[in-house]
Amino acid sequence: MKRVIYLFIIAFAFNITNVKAQEKDPTIEAIVKEANENSQLENIGHELMDVVGPRLVGTPQMLNAHNWAIEKYKSWGIDARKEKWGEWRGWERGITHIDMIEPRVQSLSGMQLAWNPSTGSKGITAEVIVLPKNIKDSISFQKWLPSVKGKLVLISMKQPTGRPDYNWEEFATEESFQKMKDERDAQTKAWRENISKTGYNTRSIIPVLEEAGAAGIIASNWSRGFGVNKIFSARTKKIPTVDLELEDYGMLYRLAESGHTPKLKIIAESKELGRVPTFNTIAEIKGSEKPDEYIILSAHFDSWDGGTGATDNGTGTMVMMEAMRLIKKYYPNPKRTIIAGHWGSEEQGLNGSRAFVEDHPEVVEGLQALFNQDNGTGRVVRISGGGFLNSYDYLSRWLYAVPNNITKHIETTFPGSPAGGGSDYASFLAKGAPAFSLSSLNWSYWNYTWHTNRDTYDKIVFDDVRNNAILTAILAYMASEDAEKTSREKIVLPINPRTGKQRTWPTPRSPNRDGGRN
Template identity: 25%
Template sequence: LIEPRRAPLAMLGLGGSVATPADGITAEVVVVGDERQLDALGDAVRDKIVLFNNPMPPYDTIRGSSYGETVRFRHGGARLAADKGAVACLIRSVTARSLRSAHTGAMSYGNGNRRIPAAALSIEDAEMIARLAARGKRVVVNLRMEARDEGMVSSANVVAELRGREKPDEIVVIGGHLDSWDVGHGAHDDGAGCVMSMEAVNILRKLRLIPRRTIRVVLFTNEENGLNGAKQYVEDHAHEMGRHVAAIEADSGGFRPTGFSFECEDRTKAAAGERQLRAIAQLMSELGPMRIRSGGSGADVGRMRSKGVFLMGLEVDGSTYFDYHHSHGDTLDKVDPRELTDATAAMAVMAYVIADMPERLGER
């Protein structure tokens, strides 16, 4: 912050952003809440830094988080601002609570010709700038970022199997994603999901529970900024997509399990599968109430949607997930061992029963 007083701001560059010049960009800040407010400013945005100050509502036990509604400004705000002639874009971090921590994440320029630097501010700093602007103060910021694009590199998915005893060619996938943002440890996003998936199979092996079908653990690479691991998995296994009975993703943090969401393009299959899943959920009563609901699944397994695979996502108590998400705070000490254990148990039970049922999921 340069005007109306000098102060450092808590900031993280967004994934995919271009850099600023070496001495940064110094410009006046205009604050908007959404696209309509941006459009209303017209030419007043030109040569300014746009701050999208769009608050994320608190977590709701019924609705869950409002991530999908809020993250759009992180993803596309720079393109919107650039189209209006802005020189840089700032966004309010996508979180409902903060201890002055910035939260990064992927952004995209789309097909826009102008690429301007984009960064996330902590809630506290975004609010401070918004208050100053609301009082008619001229707010000037110097933004310095050293981002660079080092191009594509080779990576790999990690795949392991517990082979089925009767129908080994039929597959139930469970997994999470290996990559995380460079801040924090990626403990909740998505180290926890990877651990759950691996340990679920370890539990079954130790108990000598070999299901009828194969349970395949897939740890996807490059979820955060491209989904190339998931795309490659579907391409490499195109010949066996028809034998994928289900795919379950754990990418919501290592918290207390609350149920599973599911989706399937075949409505008849989805309805039959929902009845089966509700019966399976009763087997987990010791973990607490388990809700089965029609909804999303996961970004990685979602690449199998068009192939007709029955998709699922582990749901957890995500009331604190976005406190840490994509920030320096996503470290191992934030993971409760008991909650991680319970979530792993839920994954193990669901994967085993789906893999061991006489009939395929959704075909009763």
């Protein structure tokens, strides 16, 4: 009897295993196997970040990136094209040398800010000064202003520490840590009040200094991490603006404050290239049954150029390219058309994706789903329903097909709420189209890599990016195969507690198609 029961259990277990094996989707299995055993992510990342480099809108490097992506897609048998959406100020970064020549010689770590005019190969040499400490009012500031003529002006606050807070928290006494924070808060408040007494703010004071005859502007936009600064664009039209890393900036500030009169030589070469066309790169695998319905894999292609744009948004770009490669190889005839949208000028206001939405109403109308990735190198940990009432029904169906070792890290929120901005999926959401953000673990993104001089290839976590490519490819496959068209029914948005009024769905905004003017 025991033997009969034992054999029955074995047979039952075998049948269950058989049923489960039959339930496995060979396309999904092939995608997972290929992604894990023959990933192209490292090569894509190397070519994009190391060879092409940063992708500032209006630069030759941005155009090189579009052309590279098209050739890469073609090598995988995928049709791809550039779509012009506007024009921008053409500019190309050159060599930057920042050297202290008095009171001693030292090369400093920093860089020219974007779209800044060239100093020429001879550069400029000038004394460094700081803003006055105790500005009485705008009249006294105007009296001081002529003293900037021919000088390099330090316009950022001298930070009291170059150690990030987590380092203080680990090693300092509780009393010392609190003392540092209190003193820093007081210093920051005093700095802001001092600037406001000039009659300007930290941005509007820069062209005033230029107009007064300053030889150049020196800033330090510290990002609260070791050796890391935010790098954006210049606000001067004729004189150099450079950003120095905190350590060198603080040294200059102390030297100037103590009367040791530092002097710098700055060579910041760049080229003005006139008005240049700007593009999106669009890759497409045509649908075999419902070609007028679409899945879009979305990531912005442009970056700031302090680093090489590795995690903002090189990793999102890599995910979408690898997902398209996997789909083409193991799902070459999708039911619906699958598009990869590599958008230009996200950093200046979602311009590329907003232009695509305006230029392709038929795609927006036929959109089954859009998946966007744009916040660092980490594994996806959050997916929201975006404010669509029935998003649970289809997103949960699609996610069910994704391996558990990926989905176990993902927290879902249904129905969620619509995003008003932040990344390119918002351009589609504003038109009521089902667009979803694949939000990832940040890996110190906000301090260390977001818009910084440290956003480089070595910060990529390839295991996490590989998981994201698998996730994206399977979601695209499931969305394409789904027998139903996704519902666009929206939730009733809640009351805004600040205004007492009901929140409204985001409204579409037009792109800036003629940007970067000096």
